[in-house]
Amino acid sequence: MLNNSPVINSKFTWNISGSAATNNCSVQLKLDENSNILIRVISVSGNPVQLINKGNLQKGSYTIPINLSNALPGIYVVNLIADGRSNSKNIVK
Numbered sequence: 001m002l003n004n005s006p007v008i009n010s011k012f013t014w015n016i017s018g019s020a021a022t023n024n025c026s027v028q029l030k031l032d033e034n035s036n037i038l039i040r041v042i043s044v045s046g047n048p049v050q051l052i053n054k055g056n057l058q059k060g061s062y063t064i065p066i067n068l069s070n071a072l073p074g075i076y077v078v079n080l081i082a083d084g085r086s087n088s089k090n091i092v093k
Contacts, residue, residue, distance in 0.1 A: 012035065036056050044075045
């Protein structure tokens with residue numbers, strides 16, 4: 001189950017697509033300006049699952065895969081940080 005509502009920020013818009021249950025999900029990201037991008041996937045107990053440091057991305061649209069193949073079933077928080085601005089969404093595997 002995914003929380004598919006797009007998060008809109010003054011610099012970017014993002015949502016999560018696909019199925020976390022089948023390990024086939026990704027972050028859909030649209031940048032309004034060049035930004036340093038970091039994505040963290042964390043279990044609800046606070047354990048890190050994946051860190052994706054995309055570095056400086058140019059203005060535009062991106063699809064960034066999330067790998068949950070080694071994660072146990074449960075709820076995870078996907079935290080996207082763009083130039084220090086942070087937004088989070090939950091996914092269920």
